[in-house]
Amino acid sequence: MNRRNDPNPFEEEEQEVNPFSNGSAAPGSKSRIPQMVANTLGFGQKHDATVDIPLDSMNDPKKKEKELANWEADLKRRERDIKRREDAVTSAGVPVNDKNWPPFFPIIHHDIANEIPAHSQRMQYLAFASWLGIVLCLTFNIIAVIVCWIKGGGVKIFFLAVIYALLGCPLSYVLWYRPLYNAMRTDSALKFGWFFLFYMLHIGFCIFAAIAPPIVFHGKSLTGILAAIDVFSDHVLVGIFYLVGFGLFCLESLLSLSVLQRVYMHFRGNK
Numbered sequence: 447m448n449r450r451n452d453p454n455p456f457e458e459e460e461q462e463v464n465p466f467s468n469g470s471a472a473p474g475s476k477s478r479i480p481q482m483v484a485n486t487l488g489f490g491q492k493h494d495a496t497v498d499i500p501l502d503s504m505n506d507p508k509k510k511e512k513e514l515a516n517w518e519a520d521l522k523r524r525e526r527d528i529k530r531r532e533d534a535v536t537s538a539g540v541p542v543n544d545k546n547w548p549p550f551f552p553i554i555h556h557d558i559a560n561e562i563p564a565h566s567q568r569m570q571y572l573a574f575a576s577w578l579g580i581v582l583c584l585t586f587n588i589i590a591v592i593v594c595w596i597k598g599g600g601v602k603i604f605f606l607a608v609i610y611a612l613l614g615c616p617l618s619y620v621l622w623y624r625p626l627y628n629a630m631r632t633d634s635a636l637k638f639g640w641f642f643l644f645y646m647l648h649i650g651f652c653i654f655a656a657i658a659p660p661i662v663f664h665g666k667s668l669t670g671i672l673a674a675i676d677v678f679s680d681h682v683l684v685g686i687f688y689l690v691g692f693g694l695f696c697l698e699s700l701l702s703l704s705v706l707q708r709v710y711m712h713f714r715g716n717k
Contacts, residue, residue: 543555554619556574556627558570558571558574561631562627562630562631563630566630566712569630569705569708569709569712570626570627570630572701572704572705572708573623573626573627573705573709574623575701576623576698576701576702576705577618577619577623579694579697579698579701579702580614580615580618580648580652580698581615581618582694582698583652583655583691583694583695583698584607584610584611584614584615585611586669586690586691586694587607587610587611587655587667587668587669587691588604588607588608588611589687590669590684590687590688590690590691591603591604591606591607591666591667591669592604592607593683593684593687594666594677594681594684594687594688597680597681597683597684599666599677599684602664602667603664603666603667606663606664606667607667607668610667610668614651618648621640621644621647621648622640622641622644622645622648625637625638625640625641625644626638626641626645626709629641633716635713638709638713641709642706642709642710645702645705645706645709646706648702649699649702649703649706652695652698652699652702653695653699654668654670655668655669655670655695656670656671656692656695656696656699657670657671657672658670658671658672658673658674658692659672660672668691668695669687669688669689669690669691669692669694669695670688670691670692670695671689671692673688674688674689674691674692
């Protein structure tokens, strides 16, 4: 048998295919049309730009759930970091001036038990009682003056009494009680000096109000002894209110002198 025309099974089969022919490629032959189209359009080349569109991740509920979980974990981490910093500040002894007094309507920061040394807490409580005392005196002074106004004392003394209270209560806290509180907490000589200066003015005002001479201030706008004697002859009820006010200013003056002496001894002992 003549085998010269038999095809070699190890020889690469190569057939030319006309891309413009209407016939289909013979079975088993390699078509070059896809390769030509790829070469023409540039698909799969080295410098071609690729665009990744993760179609499977669009509108994926699992991915959204993962993002929410990551966001929640980051939020918790930040909360822990803030809590750690607050604990570090507290342990370092740096005071956090949050408003906590009075309890029903906090307007100031006041924590003697935790911020004032134990050996000075009694003295600080006395100073706090002194500040509450001047608040009480000025408040009762308004009540007594209102009674006097109703009995024909005039509206001028009422407005003066209100001005004393509106100025005296906050200024006494800012000018001498708060400096003493900070001085006890930080042992600052400058704050002690500030306290001594304005606290002596406070004592002078209390003594003046207890006497209530008809100079500088309108005599009946303060419930002192002279004003009490003046109104007692006209209206007994008004005189009783003024005598009570006189007693309050006297007690406040004595308490303030005691506080001044104690603070001065404390300051001299720390020098």
